Amino acid sequence: MKKVKQQNIDTTYGSYFDYAAATPMSKTVLAVMKPYFSETFYNPSAQYLSAQNVRKSIESARSEVALILGTSPSEIIFTAGGTEANNLAIRGIMANNPDANCVVSAIEHDSVLKSASLYDCRIAPVDKHGRIDLARLKKLIDEKTVLVSIMYANNEIGTVQPLAGISKILSEIKWQRTKKGNSLPLYFHTDACQAPSYLHLLVHTLGVDMMTLNGGKIYGPKQSGVLYVERDIKLKPLVYGGGQEKGLRSGTENVPGIIGFAAALKETVALREIEVARLQKLQQMAWIHIVENIPKAVITGIGTQQLANNLHVRFPGVDNERLMMELDEKGFMVAVGSACSASSDVPSHVLKAIGLSDEDARSSLRITFGRHTNRQDLDKLLKHLKSLLG
Numbered sequence: 560m561k562k563v564k565q566q567n568i569d570t571t572y573g574s575y576f577d578y579a580a581a582t583p584m585s586k587t588v589l590a591v592m593k594p595y596f597s598e599t600f601y602n603p604s605a606q607y608l609s610a611q612n613v614r615k616s617i618e619s620a621r622s623e624v625a626l627i628l629g630t631s632p633s634e635i636i637f638t639a640g641g642t643e644a645n646n647l648a649i650r651g652i653m654a655n656n657p658d659a660n661c662v663v664s665a666i667e668h669d670s671v672l673k674s675a676s677l678y679d680c681r682i683a684p685v686d687k688h689g690r691i692d693l694a695r696l697k698k699l700i701d702e703k704t705v706l707v708s709i710m711y712a713n714n715e716i717g718t719v720q721p722l723a724g725i726s727k728i729l730s731e732i733k734w735q736r737t738k739k740g741n742s743l744p745l746y747f748h749t750d751a752c753q754a755p756s757y758l759h760l761l762v763h764t765l766g767v768d769m770m771t772l773n774g775g776k777i778y779g780p781k782q783s784g785v786l787y788v789e790r791d792i793k794l795k796p797l798v799y800g801g802g803q804e805k806g807l808r809s810g811t812e813n814v815p816g817i818i819g820f821a822a823a824l825k826e827t828v829a830l831r832e833i834e835v836a837r838l839q840k841l842q843q844m845a846w847i848h849i850v851e852n853i854p855k856a857v858i859t860g861i862g863t864q865q866l867a868n869n870l871h872v873r874f875p876g877v878d879n880e881r882l883m884m885e886l887d888e889k890g891f892m893v894a895v896g897s898a899c900s901a902s903s904d905v906p907s908h909v910l911k912a913i914g915l916s917d918e919d920a921r922s923s924l925r926i927t928f929g930r931h932t933n934r935q936d937l938d939k940l941l942k943h944l945k946s947l948l949g
């Protein structure tokens with residue numbers, strides 16, 4: 560993949576440290592999308608040439624996404640974001656296999672957990688860093704398991720899961736099943752919404768059969784996303800109608816969203832190597848600063864595989880909401896949990912799953928970096944943290 564230099568990047572987001580919740584739209588992506596709101600507004604299913612050109616644009620976006628995932632365009636389904644793609648993957652499989660069960664990790668996004676909870680579902684535990692316990696995962700899979708869903712990277716603590724290793728375990732189980740004459744398939748789905756800016760997305764190397772992506776985390780439009788579905792998999796649609804997206808996602812296509820998603824993914828992947836190296840340095844600098852200046856701080860994920868943009872810290876005895884509001888007053892935007900759980904009073908299920916007490920969970924802060932984060936801005940945030948807590 561051709562590398563591109565950082566461009567169109569301004570510093571207006573200097574005090575923003577919540578990139579795991581939302582990323583600002585790339586100016587390049589916005590420019591590519593714009594014509595599809597106005598002069599190129601046609602319904603891609605219409606017969607005339609102008610509409611057929613819009614269809615071609617969609618298909619070329621599909622091919623671009625497929626190339627990045629190392630798969631074929633016919634296996635790419637455009638959706639309205641990550642939640643819908645996760646619902647389609649899980650409910651699509653489970654509705655077609657009503658007597659089967661599924662296994663999901665304890666730290667999945669709610670769109671996975673709540674979809675899976677509609678069926679016979681087992682929860683695979685994680686260790687104190689959020690890494691899946693492979694031995695226990697293996698034990699949870701039985702003769703009736705049709706689907707395993709494990710996220711690629713966690714949205715709260717940034718833990719990266721060993722997907723290829725999990726896929727290997729599933730292949731062994733499938734082999735044993737075949738020998739016993741059990742023809743039930745065993746599919747592997749991953750929610751990779753937090754991954755594209757930092758990790759490769761080659762589905763065959765990862766060994767996944769389905770993969771969820773969304774545009775709102777990769778400097779593209781919100782309510783845009785993709786579900787990669789291996790060609791032999793049969794899903795039951797969530798939405799019925801005109802049969803768009805191979806009948807899996809009926810409704811007139813969100814053309815600007817699709818075009819924007821593909822452009823955002825392409826740009827993110829092209830910037831990935833530079834960004835990972837840059838953000839890892841910032842992450843390390845922040846770790847050192849916090850450890851040296853705020854002795855009571857406990858950093859989650861040190862020494863484990865973690866996304867380069869994630870810094871998850873606990874300040875025992877400190878009320879995280881209060882801290883977040885104090886930082887907000889100074890203009891710094893950080894998170895106390897994932898954007899969806901943050902608004903409720905219930906401690907995060909992810910932090911509970913890694914063994915934190917309610918009290919510990921309520922003293923945790925999530926700081927996530929992105930394309931616009933630079934050393935000076937991070938320095939300012941760390942100084943404020945020190946003055947509030949050091």
Ligand SMILES: Cc1ncc(COP(=O)(O)O)c(C=O)c1O
Nearest residue numbers: 640641642668714750752753773
């Ligand atoms: C890991 C993960 N999965 C799924 C989602 C849901 O994606 P969307 O907001 O596009 O529906 C998010 C967004 O918060 C996420 O971080």
